[in-house]
Amino acid sequence: MQSGRWSLEGNWLERDGMPLLVRGRTLVVWSRDAWFSMVTKLVFPDPEAEREEIALQYKGRLDSAERQYTFVLQHSQLGRIEGEGWVAPDSIVQRYWVLNDRQRRSGFETLRRLDEDHYHVSSGIMAGHYLISIMEANLERQPEAQ
Numbered sequence: 001m002q003s004g005r006w007s008l009e010g011n012w013l014e015r016d017g018m019p020l021l022v023r024g025r026t027l028v029v030w031s032r033d034a035w036f037s038m039v040t041k042l043v044f045p046d047p048e049a050e051r052e053e054i055a056l057q058y059k060g061r062l063d064s065a066e067r068q069y070t071f072v073l074q075h076s077q078l079g080r081i082e083g084e085g086w087v088a089p090d091s092i093v094q095r096y097w098v099l100n101d102r103q104r105r106s107g108f109e110t111l112r113r114l115d116e117d118h119y120h121v122s123s124g125i126m127a128g129h130y131l132i133s134i135m136e137a138n139l140e141r142q143p144e145a146q
Contacts, residue, residue, distance in 0.1 A: 001092060002116065002141065003030050010121065010137020012044065012051075015130075020049045022135060034062040036069075052077070062087070071096075078105060078125075103127045117141040 008024035024042040038058040044051040053076075060071030066087065073081040073096060083096030092111040098104075109123035119139040124131050 001028055001111065001119070003028050004144065005142040006139050007142055008040075008042070008121070008137045008139050010135060012042075012133065012135045014133045020044050020051065021046055022137060024137075026139070034064075034066070036060050036062065060085075069094075105132075111139070 004027075006026040006028065008022070008026060010022055011019040012022040013019050022042055022044055024040055026038060026040040028036065028038045030036050036058070037060075038056075040054075040056040040058075042054040042056075044053070055076040057074045058071050059073075060069050062069045068087070069085045071083050071085065071094075073083065075081055075098075078098045079101070080099045081096045082099060083094055085092055085094030090113050092113075093109070095106065095108045097106040105125060105127050107123065107125040109121065111119045111121050113119055117140060121135065121137045121139055123136075124134040126132060
């Protein structure tokens, strides 16, 4: 995923719930030594959704073959997280686990590249062996301001 500002729009689903509209913004920054940072904010615009916004702050490093990476993440609702990802020719797949969590929460995410400026995201959060929420959304890179 390239550096830049990205917008997100899609649906969030929770067990026994109706789909909720979710929107967000992501900022991706790469350094010259294969380190990346990513900050994401997700909001639920429907006032009846009664969901707090979600903030995520990633920091990670791509390996020398540029096919695998590890990351740490601070999640506003889940806390401290560690994870790993693989970069395939047309997708990025990652998994993560919440540190020191009695509920044994973990998650996964697949970003399918449609073109250089567009991805489709599918993700899920699990508690033990059960899905507790999923998200499907489109990510679009925003043009750089002149």
